[in-house]
Amino acid sequence: MNIAVYCGSNPGRNDHFAQAARDLGIWIAVHGHALVYGGSSVGLMGVLSSNVLAAGGNAYGVEPRFFIDAGVAQHDLTELVVVDTMSERKAKMIELADAFVALPGGVGTLEEISEIMSCVRLGLDVGECFFLNIDGFYNPLIELLHGMEQQGFIERGDLERFHFLESVEQLTRCLDRAERTPLAARATAAELAELRAEVSRESQAELEAERAAFYAPLQPDWAGASEAEPHQ
Numbered sequence: 198m199n200i201a202v203y204c205g206s207n208p209g210r211n212d213h214f215a216q217a218a219r220d221l222g223i224w225i226a227v228h229g230h231a232l233v234y235g236g237s238s239v240g241l242m243g244v245l246s247s248n249v250l251a252a253g254g255n256a257y258g259v260e261p262r263f264f265i266d267a268g269v270a271q272h273d274l275t276e277l278v279v280v281d282t283m284s285e286r287k288a289k290m291i292e293l294a295d296a297f298v299a300l301p302g303g304v305g306t307l308e309e310i311s312e313i314m315s316c317v318r319l320g321l322d323v324g325e326c327f328f329l330n331i332d333g334f335y336n337p338l339i340e341l342l343h344g345m346e347q348q349g350f351i352e353r354g355d356l357e358r359f360h361f362l363e364s365v366e367q368l369t370r371c372l373d374r375a376e377r378t379p380l381a382a383r384a385t386a387a388e389l390a391e392l393r394a395e396v397s398r399e400s401q402a403e404l405e406a407e408r409a410a411f412y413a414p415l416q417p418d419w420a421g422a423s424e425a426e427p428h429q
């Protein structure tokens with residue numbers, strides 16, 4: 198299985214994070230899986246990838262050219278896929294991977310795993326979405342997601358598809374169970390982009406229709422007026 202792991206480009210202040218990155222890297226290699234990640238040698242990304250490689254595993258890095266030019270790419274990767282933009286990197290990683298894991302990290306990690314959560318919620322069959330919640334790092338996110346559910350923005354069923362695990366052992370047991378998604382069933386980056394555009398076109402049209410329906414009975418003369426001609 199190709200496992201995409203998103204994590205900090207910094208090591209963080211808690212040593213348990215680097216330990217988890219190391220243990221997960223070794224497990225990926227020893228169990229014959231492959232790592233798909235951002236390609237950098239720094240922070241938790243560096244710990245993870247160097248341990249996959251040291252344990253004899255395959256690590257595929259997907260790195261925008263500007264990071265390579267800045268000298269942060271990992272050496273001796275199985276393959277370094279060079280892309281031009283961060284968006285291309287995310288799309289490529291989704292294309293390559295069968296399951297997605299977030300270790301602790303910063304806003305880059307959050308951005309990357311958020312796209313996966315959004316795809317899972319939309320029913321796009323990208324692969325399963327896991328969080329390694331070491332020492333409660335992701336508890337505030339769990340709280341936010343529950344708040345979203347309580348306020349009616351996401352469904353309880355969505356919450357159940359985001360898996361939060363407390364240890365590398367728990368995570369690897371879940372990864373073992375995760376079924377490999379057939380490639381043909383996965384949406385391509387272009388399909389994802391088209392779907393997003395469609396959703397945003399539809400919501401825009403719905404919003405405009407709702408606004409017109411709301412104002413029409415209240416202000417019949419004003420409803421059709423442009424903003425340049427405000428109602429007196």
Ligand SMILES: CC(C)=CCNc1ncnc2c1ncn2[C@@H]1O[C@H](COP(=O)(O)O)[C@@H](O)[C@H]1O
Pocket residue numbers: 204205206207235237239263264267268269302303304305306307309
């Ligand atoms: C230009 C340069 C050398 C910056 C050094 N800093 C970085 N080096 C490598 N990857 C990074 C860096 N900052 C953010 N990222 C990217 O953002 C993601 C993780 O970010 P974060 O640390 O969770 O937010 C990764 O995909 C990583 O590729």
